[in-house]
Amino acid sequence: MGRSGIKSFALVVGGTLVVACGAAGCGGSSTQNPAPSGAASAAGSTSGAAAPTGKPVRGGKLVLGVDSEPVGFDPATDVVPSPGSASITDAVFDTLTAPTKDGSYQPYLAKSITPNADSTVWTIGLRPDLKFADGTPIDAAAVKANLDRQKLHGFQGFPDMKSATVVDPLTVKVTMNNAWGSFPAALASQRGWIYSPTAVKKLGKAFSAHPVGSGPFEVEKWTRGSSILLKRNPNYWRKGLPYLDQVEFRIIPDDSARLDALKSGDLDSAQIASKDISTLSTGDFHVQQATAYVDLLYLNTTKPPLDNVNVRRALAYALNRKAIINTAWAGVGPVADGPGAPTNPYAAKVNFPSDDQAKAKQLVAGYGKPVDVTLSSQNDPTSQLFAQSVQSMWKSAGINAKLASPSEAGAHADQVIGGKYQAATFGFPPFLDPDSWWSQIIASKGAINVMHYKDPIIDAALAKAHSLSDTNARKAQYAIIERRMADQVYAIFVHGDVVAEGAAADVGGLGGMTLPEGQPAPWGQEYRIPFNTDSMWKQPAN
Amino acid sequence: MTRGVVVRLARLVITLLAVSFGSFLLLNLLPGDPATQILGLVNINPANIARVHRELGLDKPLLQRFVDWLGGVLTGDWGESYRTHEPVLGTILDRLPLTLELTLLAQFVALLTAAVIALVSAPRPGSVVDRASSATSFGMLSLPNFVLGLGLIYFLAVQTGGWLPATGYVPASESLTDNLRSMVMPVLTLAAAPAAVYARMLRSELMVTLQEDYIAFARAKGLSPRYILLRHALRPSSLPLLTLSGINFGALMGGAFVIENLFALPGVGSLGIDAIYRHDYLVVQGVVLFITLMYVLVNFGVDLLYSTVDPRVRQAGA
Numbered sequence: 001m002g003r004s005g006i007k008s009f010a011l012v013v014g015g016t017l018v019v020a021c022g023a024a025g026c027g028g029s030s031t032q033n034p035a036p037s038g039a040a041s042a043a044g045s046t047s048g049a050a051a052p053t054g055k056p057v058r059g060g061k062l063v064l065g066v067d068s069e070p071v072g073f074d075p076a077t078d079v080v081p082s083p084g085s086a087s088i089t090d091a092v093f094d095t096l097t098a099p100t101k102d103g104s105y106q107p108y109l110a111k112s113i114t115p116n117a118d119s120t121v122w123t124i125g126l127r128p129d130l131k132f133a134d135g136t137p138i139d140a141a142a143v144k145a146n147l148d149r150q151k152l153h154g155f156q157g158f159p160d161m162k163s164a165t166v167v168d169p170l171t172v173k174v175t176m177n178n179a180w181g182s183f184p185a186a187l188a189s190q191r192g193w194i195y196s197p198t199a200v201k202k203l204g205k206a207f208s209a210h211p212v213g214s215g216p217f218e219v220e221k222w223t224r225g226s227s228i229l230l231k232r233n234p235n236y237w238r239k240g241l242p243y244l245d246q247v248e249f250r251i252i253p254d255d256s257a258r259l260d261a262l263k264s265g266d267l268d269s270a271q272i273a274s275k276d277i278s279t280l281s282t283g284d285f286h287v288q289q290a291t292a293y294v295d296l297l298y299l300n301t302t303k304p305p306l307d308n309v310n311v312r313r314a315l316a317y318a319l320n321r322k323a324i325i326n327t328a329w330a331g332v333g334p335v336a337d338g339p340g341a342p343t344n345p346y347a348a349k350v351n352f353p354s355d356d357q358a359k360a361k362q363l364v365a366g367y368g369k370p371v372d373v374t375l376s377s378q379n380d381p382t383s384q385l386f387a388q389s390v391q392s393m394w395k396s397a398g399i400n401a402k403l404a405s406p407s408e409a410g411a412h413a414d415q416v417i418g419g420k421y422q423a424a425t426f427g428f429p430p431f432l433d434p435d436s437w438w439s440q441i442i443a444s445k446g447a448i449n450v451m452h453y454k455d456p457i458i459d460a461a462l463a464k465a466h467s468l469s470d471t472n473a474r475k476a477q478y479a480i481i482e483r484r485m486a487d488q489v490y491a492i493f494v495h496g497d498v499v500a501e502g503a504a505a506d507v508g509g510l511g512g513m514t515l516p517e518g519q520p521a522p523w524g525q526e527y528r529i530p531f532n533t534d535s536m537w538k539q540p541a542n
Numbered sequence: 543m544t545r546g547v548v549v550r551l552a553r554l555v556i557t558l559l560a561v562s563f564g565s566f567l568l569l570n571l572l573p574g575d576p577a578t579q580i581l582g583l584v585n586i587n588p589a590n591i592a593r594v595h596r597e598l599g600l601d602k603p604l605l606q607r608f609v610d611w612l613g614g615v616l617t618g619d620w621g622e623s624y625r626t627h628e629p630v631l632g633t634i635l636d637r638l639p640l641t642l643e644l645t646l647l648a649q650f651v652a653l654l655t656a657a658v659i660a661l662v663s664a665p666r667p668g669s670v671v672d673r674a675s676s677a678t679s680f681g682m683l684s685l686p687n688f689v690l691g692l693g694l695i696y697f698l699a700v701q702t703g704g705w706l707p708a709t710g711y712v713p714a715s716e717s718l719t720d721n722l723r724s725m726v727m728p729v730l731t732l733a734a735a736p737a738a739v740y741a742r743m744l745r746s747e748l749m750v751t752l753q754e755d756y757i758a759f760a761r762a763k764g765l766s767p768r769y770i771l772l773r774h775a776l777r778p779s780s781l782p783l784l785t786l787s788g789i790n791f792g793a794l795m796g797g798a799f800v801i802e803n804l805f806a807l808p809g810v811g812s813l814g815i816d817a818i819y820r821h822d823y824l825v826v827q828g829v830v831l832f833i834t835l836m837y838v839l840v841n842f843g844v845d846l847l848y849s850t851v852d853p854r855v856r857q858a859g860a
Contacts, residue, residue, distance in 0.1 A: 071625045079582045155585035205627065224626070225637065225808035225816070226711060250710055252806040253816075257709050260695050261806075265704040410821060411573035417586065429583060440584060447587035 051286040052508040052539040060538040061246035062507060064531055065258040065270030069228060069251045072208030073219070074200075075146075075193035076154045083292075083430060083499060084271050086190075087531040088249050091230055093193035093213040094237075096124060096143070097184040099432050100519045103345030104471040105184035108515060109138070109194055109214055109237065111170075119181040119469045126170040131235040132196035133218040138237070140166040145197035147174065156191055156436065181469035185433035216242035216534040226251060230533070238516060243509065243537035262502055268538065269503035269510070271530040274332045280502040288510040288530075290523050291343045292430035293497035294336045297375070297390065301453045301490060303422045305371050312489035314363035315373065315423070316353040318397035319390060321494050328385035334496045338482040339428060339438060342496040345522065346434050348479035350486045352493060360397035372400045376415060376424040379406035383425050386494075390425075416450050424450075430499065432522065434478050435466055442481065442490075451490040458484050501530040506539040550845060554838045558831065562615075565830040566608050569823050576600065576624050576821035598624050611827065620831075621824040623817075630828035634810055640711060641809035644801070645794045647725060648732035649787060655733065656740030656783070661771060663741075664748035675741070683738035687797055691731040691804045698727060709806035728805045732797050736790050740783055747779035781848070788844030792837040 066084030073089055080086045098108035107113050112125035130138035147164040151157050160180040165173045174183070186192065199212035211219060214237070217230035228249045232242060250266075252258040255273040262270040262285070272280065272287070280287050297315075305311045321335045335354075340347035353359075364371050373394065377387035387403055394401035407415060416424045431437040440446050443462050444454045458481050465477035485491065503510055512523030513532045523532070577594040578586060595601045599610070614621055620631035659679060663672035699708035706727055712720035751757065752775055760770045799811035806812075810829055817825035 072627070079580060079585060081582065155581060155590050208627070223808065224628070224633070225812060226806070250806070251808075252709050254803060254806065256692070257695070257804060257806055260700050260708040261710070264695075264699040264702075264708045266699075266707050266710060407573065408819075410579055410819065413583075414574040414578055417578060431584075437584060440586075448583060 051503075051510075052506055054539075056243050056508055056535075056537040057540055058240075058243050058537070059245055060243075060540065061248065062244055062268040062536060062538055063248045063250060063266070064533075065250050065252050065261055065267040066530070067251075067253055067255075067258070067271055069225070069249070073211035073213075074208040075190055075195060076149050078208055079155065080190055083530060087271075087533070088228055088230075089190075089193070090215065091217040091247065091531075091533040092211050092215045092219060093195055094215045095189070095192035096187040096194060097192060098188055098513070098515055098521055099185075100515065101345065101522045102471065103432075103475065105188050105433075106515055106517070106519060108188070110143075110187075113184050113187070115181065115183070115469045119179045119183070119467060120176045122174045122176070122180075122183050123167075124172045124174065126172070127237065128170060130214070130237045132199070132212055132214055133233045133235055134196050134199055134212045135235060136196050136198045136212075138194065138214055139169045140172045141169075142197050143172045143194065145200075146194050147172070149197070149200070150191050154191060158186070158191065179467035181467050182433065182435040182465070182474065184469075185435055188433070189436070217247060220246070238534065242534045244533070247533050247536075259502070262504070265504070269501055269507050269531070269536075272500050272502045274498040274500055275330065276502070277332065277498075277500050284505045285502050286505070286507075286510070287500055287502050288523070289498050289500035290511075291333055291341050291496040292499040294339060294341050294428040294493060295386065295495040295497055296336070296339075296426055296428065297492040297494065298416060298421070298424045298426050298450055299489065299491055300419060300422050300424075301451050302419070305367060305369070306373070306422060308367060309488055310363045311367055311371055313353050314360045314367075314371065314397065315394060315399065316489050316492045317356040317363065318360035318393050318399065319492065319494070320355050320393060322355075324386060324389045324393075325495050327389045328382050329495060329497065333498045336493040336496040338485060338493055339442060339491075340434060340478075340482075341428075341430065343522070344432060346432075346475055346478050348475070348482045350479075350482045352486045353489060357393075357397050360399075364398045370400055371398070372402070374402045374404050374422045376404040376412065376421040377406050378409050378412045378425060380409070386425050417448055419450060419452065421450075427497070435474075438462060438478075438481070439466065442485070453488070453490050455484065455488065455490075457481075499530055506541070508537045508539060509535040511535075547846075550842055554842060557838055558834055561834045562612070562827065562831050563608065566611070566827060569826055570604060572821065574821055576823060579821045580625060611824070615831065620828045623825050624822045625820055630824050633813065633825065634828055634832050637808055637810050637813050639713070640807055641795065641798050641802070641811060643714070643721075643725065644728055644732060644798055644807070644809060645791065647729045648736070648794055648797075649791065651729055651733040652737035652740055653783070653787060655737040656744050657776075659737075659741035660744035660748055661776070664745045664752065665767060665771060667749060675745075679738040679741045681738075682734040685734065687731050687735060688800055688804055690734055691727065691801060694727045694731060695805075711805075711807045724805075724807075728801050728807060731804075732794060732801050735797075736787075736794065739790070740786065743786060744779060744783055747782055748775055751775045751779045784848060785844060788840050791840045792833070795833050795836065 066087060068082045068085045070078060070085045070089050071081060072078035073092060075093060080089060094109040096108060096110040097105045097113060099105055110124050111127045114123050115121070124143060126138065126140060126143065132138055136142070144164045144166050147158065147161065151161055160176050160178060162175045162177045167173050194214045196212040200207045203210055209222060216233055216236050216238070218233045219228065220231040221229040230247045230249070232245050236242065250261070252261060255276070258267070258270045259272055259276050261267045262272070274289070277287050277289060299306045299312055299315065301307055325331060325333060325335065334342045336342055337350050337352040338347055375387050375391060377383045384406060391401045391403055412424070415421055416426060439462055441448055442458060443449060444459050461477045461480040465474045468474050468477065501510055511532065512521045513535050514520050576598065577591045580594055581590050599607060611621060618631070620629065622629050623633065659675045663675040666672055695708050698706045707724050711724050714721040757770060757774060760774050795811070798809060799815055801807070802809040802811040803815055810832065814826060814829035817829065
């Protein structure tokens with residue numbers, strides 16, 4: 001009891017950190033002492049005996065536990081703190097496009113989205129007679145207002161967008177400053193959440209707390225810091241959806257408290273840490289899980305000896321990543337070889353240098369001078385186990401590895417972003433589309449390229465991929481980048497971490513959504529994790 | 543008497559100023575920038591960071607920010623949260639009923655438990671009952687409250703299949719029964735340690751009082767031991783407890799920080815913890831100021847009350 005108490009106190013802290021992590025991108029801290037699970041590497045796999053079979057039933061209410069709540073619901077000015085809170089926002093807004101499992105983006109709320117020959121002009125066609133929750137039409141004028149507002153006020157904005165014009169009530173033409181082939185991908189994220197411009201005009205700042213959207217639910221009651229009650233949007237555009245009349249999200253930052261609430265029946269389903277998967281896999285619960293995050297070691301290439309590519313390669317060869325995963329994540333989740341999670345359709349198969357201590361020793365010797373490396377890390381238990389196992393493997397390869405004193409998540413992220421580190425543990429959030437995210441982190445001039453390298457090959461491929469609209473052609477460019485990353489070892493990719501939801505036996509429809517035309521969306525990346533509320537349903541008691 | 547009150551009030555204001563300025567400085571020494579917390583990794587770039595700093599006034603000098611904040615507080619404007627843009631004072635007041643209910647119930651339960659423990663053990667020092675209650679007190683005192691809380695959750699919520707709610711809060715305005723149900727475990731968790739301290743103190747005070755001549759006189763008069771204990775010994779022995787429980791009010795509020803997080807209760811404590819992690823400076827400032835205010839006011843009140851209850855203090859104090 002005492003031990004688990006102490007561990008869980010760390011979780012009181014750690015649980016809140018996860019919130020910061022969605023922002024700071026430290027997927028690792030949500031998993032502590034996980035239990036072994038062989039199925040963890042499969043995308044969107046389910047486990048556990050009890051899951052309702054048969055057709056979804058309409059009606060009822062589910063109570064869902066998540067780690068954090070939205071800051072606010074304004075897609076332009078409110079930042080989504082973590083996947084848990086994104087589940088809530090995503091129940092209120094639908095996006096114009098949605099991803100499919102092969103990595104392509106298909107129209108979702110939009111009926112069609114087509115580029116001209118060089119992707120400088122995009123035409124968005126809308127479905128007829130759609131309405132927002134307040135009854136105002138989802139038409140071309142509304143979509144234009146959304147795009148304009150995002151460009152003007154959004155934190156990410158649409159830097160490549162020149163203008164949006166209304167062609168007819170169901171058609172918007174978007175003109176770009178330059179070729180932007182991955183525009184549909186940008187529309188599948190927060191930037192594409194479509195909301196009622198009439199409500200924004202009417203409510204002003206209050207819209208953030210009283211959103212009017214295009215999604216399956218609308219906000220009925222929000223008790224900040226405690227719970228958000230959603231009710232069915234009567235105007236929802238997808239026929240027969242959602243199944244539920246109401247969804248209540250309970251905000252429970254602490255992982256073990258959330259798990260207990262699920263086990264005691266307070267919650268019907270909950271976002272759970274990967275360590276807890278095995279405790280729910282038996283008995284009256286079932287679990288849905290998918291690889292989503294990437295845990296890695298950032299290397300600051302401006303700090304000798306890490307400016308030397310052979311030293312960086314030695315650091316990579318010295319690691320046995322499987323052993324690290326066994327230690328820090330108790331074996332849950334696969335090895336990661338690049339900036340995309342292993343289940344990401346854009347993740348290429350590359351041979352990332354690894355598992356060769358002899359080679360590492362040889363490279364260290366070839367450097368001719370002692371190799372001194374200080375590894376910075378976060379103060380949660382998982383990051384500590386991660387850092388310690390890395391240190392011991394580096395040491396045995398003849399590297400003088402030291403651990404910096406660990407810092408709290410936010411401070412650690414600031415240290416890394418400020419370049420005040422040599423090597424650092426880090427985590428990437430579960431982003432599906434590489435375009436906006438990779439240009440932020442791995443482009444030479446990316447705002448948070450904390451590795452500080454200049455690499456024309458990567459920059460050229462990123463720019464090229466940005467301009468292309470064909471999924472396979474984009475994948476080819478991203479593969480060039482991933483091979484280059486593996487060759488130059490600007491960072492050492494280690495682990496694909498797992499996102500999981502546990503649910504009682506009477507909860508159906510966990511996991512990813514299905515597009516109107518029947519294609520399944522990938523679950524575990526981007527938004528709609530952990531909960532995709534439009535497909536969830538509750539089996540009535542007999 | 544009046545002069546004493548004025549001096550105490552002046553001290554109170556100085557304390558509040560000192561605590562506010564100290565916590566303001568400490569917050570700004572915290573490593574990390576609120577902007578990175580607000581923006582999240584995807585949105586970080588120099589332009590956005592500058593925009594956030596400008597919007598929050600973080601581009602101004604430190605001292606000016608403190609003076610601005612203080613000026614606002616004096617006129618009733620405690621600023622707004624960096625993240626949610628909700629007014630700080632309003633947010634605190636929204637969450638106050640829960641924290642007050644939690645601390646007051648915990649205080650009540652602690653005092654009641656202490657009285658029972660002390661009353662059964664003090665008259666018979668060294669007896670089995672006394673030793674057992676001592677052991678219980680020490681157990682309650684040394685068990686960290688988060689461990690006790692998790693233990694309670696495990697045995698009363700998980701094992702019983704939801705006998706009591708593991709987490710969450712129902713406002714009393716919605717359902718008083720559900721409200722009290724959701725409070726049982728947090729209150730017990732928070733009350734355990736102070737109950738032990740109070741019990742130890744009341745027990746030793748009672749033992750001293752029971753040695754007094756007037757108790758011996760009451761015994762000689764043939765009054766029943768129970769009557770003597772409750773009528774003659776308890777009241778004079780409770781005076782130090784009054785001070786202690788006043789001072790302890792601050793500790794209870796501090797404990798609420800942990801307890802509210804553990805049981806996912808949306809009170810002032812969880813607001814403060816959340817704000818610290820998010821670098822939501824004005825909310826932290828507000829919470830610190832508010833709790834300090836409560837703390838000094840309660841102590842001030844106890845001071846005044848004390849001189850009413852015990853005439854000796856009144857003569858010495860003024």
